[in-house]
Amino acid sequence: DGGITQSPKYLFRKEGQNVTLSCEQNLNHDAMYWYRQDPGQGLRLIYYSQIVNDFQKGDIAEGYSVSREKKESFPLTVTSAQKNPTAFYLCASSEEGDNGYTFGSGTRLTVV
């Protein structure tokens, strides 16, 4: 079955450490996205990529970095510069056109 796989589901890190969240899709979608969700809040866009080897900052890119070396993969690195990294992170993809997103099941990151 086609879909988006995010791993791991739960991640614990010490303050000051960088951490990379994985996102892989087998839907052959060109566009991929990273969102952050905090309790009781909506989704905020971190980064997005419309094509391999190209990506754009979203609304809250500070303290995050991404790469898009392959169409299938869009990993997100949460750096030590992110002041409040504890959150639920969602990866999504979309095909060409305006047909909505397919989301992964999310990674819950806790920094202690």
Next chain:
Amino acid sequence: GDSVTQMEGPVTLSEEAFLTINCTYTATGYPSLFWYVQYPGEGLQLLLKATKADDKGSNKGFEATYRKETTSFHLEKGSVQVSDSAVYFCALSTPGNTGGFKTIFGAGTRLFVKA
């Protein structure tokens, strides 16, 4: 700028009750409109969509009509079940500045359905 406003939750209903979750939007041009559902600990799933005025999106007993005159896209279901308990997000999509489309999500409305 473009925005989406949803009714605040939580919404608590008894099983078989009628559901309405209000959603209004502000956008330049003619956005596409979506409803997504998020079950506990999961990502969002696309529930339904409408791409132009007066279109009705429907899925799994849920429906919403794109009302351009009132800039609304209210979600309705005639008879809710306990399994419908989740958070519902309204969203709009418009052409982005760098190509592709930009999606804006509402804050979400939590629904609790009691047996």
